[in-house]
Amino acid sequence: MAPLLDIGALGVDLATAGGSRRIVDDLSLRVGQRESVGIVGESGSGKTILIRAVLGLLDPPLAVAGGSIAFDGRELVGLDERRFREIRGRDIALTTPEPRKHLNPLLTVGRQIANVIRAHRDVAHAAAAEEAIGLLRAVGIPDPERRMAAYPHELSGGMCQRVIIAMALAHRTRLLLVDEPTAGLDVTISRQILDLMHQLAESHGTALVLVSRDLGVVAHYCRRVAVMYAGRIVEDASVAAFFERPVHPYSRQLLRAAVAARDGAARERRSSALLPPAETGCAFRLRCPVAVAECAATAPPLAPLAGAAGHAARCLRAAAIAAGEIAA
Amino acid sequence: MADLTLDLPRRTATTDFVAFARGRPGFLFGLAVVALSVLLAVFGPLIGPYPTETALPGQPLQPPSWRHPMGTDVSNMDILSRVIAAPRIDLTIALVSTAIAFVVGVLLGVVSGFFGGGRGVPRLMSEGIMRGADIIQAFPVFIFALALVGFRGPGTENVVAALAFLNVPYFLRITRGAVLQVRERPFVEAQRCAGNSELRIAFVHVMPNALTPPLANLSPTIGFSILLTSGLSFVGAGVPVPTPEWGSMIAIGASNMMTGQWWTALFPGLVLGLTILGYALVGDGLKEYLDPVNKR
Numbered sequence: 001m002a003p004l005l006d007i008g009a010l011g012v013d014l015a016t017a018g019g020s021r022r023i024v025d026d027l028s029l030r031v032g033q034r035e036s037v038g039i040v041g042e043s044g045s046g047k048t049i050l051i052r053a054v055l056g057l058l059d060p061p062l063a064v065a066g067g068s069i070a071f072d073g074r075e076l077v078g079l080d081e082r083r084f085r086e087i088r089g090r091d092i093a094l095t096t097p098e099p100r101k102h103l104n105p106l107l108t109v110g111r112q113i114a115n116v117i118r119a120h121r122d123v124a125h126a127a128a129a130e131e132a133i134g135l136l137r138a139v140g141i142p143d144p145e146r147r148m149a150a151y152p153h154e155l156s157g158g159m160c161q162r163v164i165i166a167m168a169l170a171h172r173t174r175l176l177l178v179d180e181p182t183a184g185l186d187v188t189i190s191r192q193i194l195d196l197m198h199q200l201a202e203s204h205g206t207a208l209v210l211v212s213r214d215l216g217v218v219a220h221y222c223r224r225v226a227v228m229y230a231g232r233i234v235e236d237a238s239v240a241a242f243f244e245r246p247v248h249p250y251s252r253q254l255l256r257a258a259v260a261a262r263d264g265a266a267r268e269r270r271s272s273a274l275l276p277p278a279e280t281g282c283a284f285r286l287r288c289p290v291a292v293a294e295c296a297a298t299a300p301p302l303a304p305l306a307g308a309a310g311h312a313a314r315c316l317r318a319a320a321i322a323a324g325e326i327a328a
Numbered sequence: 329m330a331d332l333t334l335d336l337p338r339r340t341a342t343t344d345f346v347a348f349a350r351g352r353p354g355f356l357f358g359l360a361v362v363a364l365s366v367l368l369a370v371f372g373p374l375i376g377p378y379p380t381e382t383a384l385p386g387q388p389l390q391p392p393s394w395r396h397p398m399g400t401d402v403s404n405m406d407i408l409s410r411v412i413a414a415p416r417i418d419l420t421i422a423l424v425s426t427a428i429a430f431v432v433g434v435l436l437g438v439v440s441g442f443f444g445g446g447r448g449v450p451r452l453m454s455e456g457i458m459r460g461a462d463i464i465q466a467f468p469v470f471i472f473a474l475a476l477v478g479f480r481g482p483g484t485e486n487v488v489a490a491l492a493f494l495n496v497p498y499f500l501r502i503t504r505g506a507v508l509q510v511r512e513r514p515f516v517e518a519q520r521c522a523g524n525s526e527l528r529i530a531f532v533h534v535m536p537n538a539l540t541p542p543l544a545n546l547s548p549t550i551g552f553s554i555l556l557t558s559g560l561s562f563v564g565a566g567v568p569v570p571t572p573e574w575g576s577m578i579a580i581g582a583s584n585m586m587t588g589q590w591w592t593a594l595f596p597g598l599v600l601g602l603t604i605l606g607y608a609l610v611g612d613g614l615k616e617y618l619d620p621v622n623k624r
Binding site: 001022057060085086087088089090093096098101102103104105107108115116119122167312 | 448511514515517518519520521522523524525532533536537
């Protein structure tokens with residue numbers, strides 16, 4: 001089956017006074033129908049820009065500079081704004097961190113959900129309100145008839161997140177982009193929210209792209225994971241393969257750091273972690289423990305690993321690392 | 329089992345407002361002035377003890393007495409009756425012109441603020457609006473109003489038109505400022521993600537969230553418009569005599585003041601000043617009341 005979302009060699013440029021800078025480069029990612037993919041990476045690695053590019057919401061000075069984004073076989077790069085608007089919110093939806101800030105403070109939540117319904121379907125106000133009550137019930141908000149009349153400031157953060165989910169699933173959404181679902185929520189609530197999201201996505205047949213800094217969340221809710229570093233995907237693997245034997249040195253450091261944080265172990269102090277990505281060659285080489293002279297000369301492509309289907313890494317020494325010849 | 333009930337005083341918008349106003353004597357005074365001016369605008373001409381536009385038989389320029397608490401003017405018209413009849417014309421002009429300026433200014437402010445950062449035609453429109461506002465505001469207000477009225481001739485509608493025209497840039501700027509802040513808030517982007525059109529976002533989601541500053545400025549603008557109306561009438565470019573109007577009453581009385589008949593100009597001037605003060609105080613209070621940071 002053709003992938004639902006097929007991003008190929010996407011580039012995003014940031015226009016600055018001194019010329020343009022490539023901040024997302026050669027980014028390829030496929031998301032199958034009903035698949036759930038996690039995107040992890042540190043701040044500034046380009047996760048949010050990727051999401052905005054998919055939604056066609058990059059504003060100057062940011063602009064897509066080459067590559068393609070195909071959604072359900074339809075090219076989104078350069079798509080007419082009016083056409084794009086039909087897709088946004090109907091076929092592709094977004095949930096955001098800080099849910100309350102993403103709701104209009106002057107409208108009741110019921111009204112806002114109804115608005116989303118009416119933005120894409122020609123239904124009467126009353127029918128949309130009726131549907132909105134159903135959605136509120138589906139996202140587990142008690143007493144939905146009464147909550148319809150509540151304003152965002154009258155609801156808790158978790159409730160607001162549920163409202164956002166209700167809005168995101170108001171249509172038969174094909175692809176749900178989930179940006180930092182756990183930010184600003186406590187552990188129990190974020191667990192509930194993620195479970196809800198996951199379960200609704202399953203029952204709706206919606207594919208999930210889950211952007212998170214939390215590897216645990218990705219491990220639990222995704223089937224595949226893509227690691228971003230400096231605007232590129234450096235490793236793309238199934239969750240099982242990734243957590244069992246990550247290949248890219250960056251992924252390995254990321255995992256080690258997460259494990260150390262969980263175990264409360266003494267923090268691994270690496271002054272190299274503060275180094276910025278390299279401008280030429282492999283972006284990670286300055287922080288990489290196994291970098292060789294060749295890494296400075298050529299920027300490696302995202303290449304599939306021999307003998308491991310669906311596992312790709314952007315590293316010249318991936319084969320050696322995977323074979324256990326060198327320890328990264 | 330004991331029935332656990334919690335008796336909290338019911339909090340509604342009204343109780344909130346009363347609690348807010350209670351501790352602010354200036355605001356209360358302003359509210360009283362505004363309420364009184366509105367009452368007088370409706371009933372004023374009916375309340376006064378004497379006719380407001382016809383001279384009474386007898387001596388002109390009588391000092392304040394029990395028969396004429398504010399005295400009579402040079403045409404032997406009762407000043408009190410005229411002072412309390414004046415809000416009808418003054419307030420009507422101020423209200424209508426401010427309302428027009430508010431609507432036009434807010435709409436233009438949303439357009440210029442929301443589309444200001446973009447490119448192409450919307451950007452040009454936004455820039456055009458702002459340069460137009462610059463031009464209007466480059467002239468001294470009173471001189472410009474005088475020129476506008478002089479151009480079209482005196483008369484109530486022309487005063488309204490001139491004041492509305494002058495106040496548009498004012499509302500435009502404060503709305504634009506608010507819109508520039510609101511449009512950067514996350515929920516605007518969320519509405520974009522939900523598939524709303526830019527126009528719908530601008531007027532359904534951004535505009536209502538940017539209304540507080542222009543709303544809070546309604547009251548002072550009304551007060552200022554009353555002052556400007558009186559000013560225009562004072563120099564003879566506003567409401568024609570003998571319609572009771574504070575500015576023209578001051579103008580009529582000014583020459584008598586020189587010869588000792590102080591009451592002719594003093595009382596209309598005093599009432600005019602108090603009225604403007606009241607509207608300004610209400611504006612200050614509302615600004616504070618509507619600001620979510622200061623609230624409770």
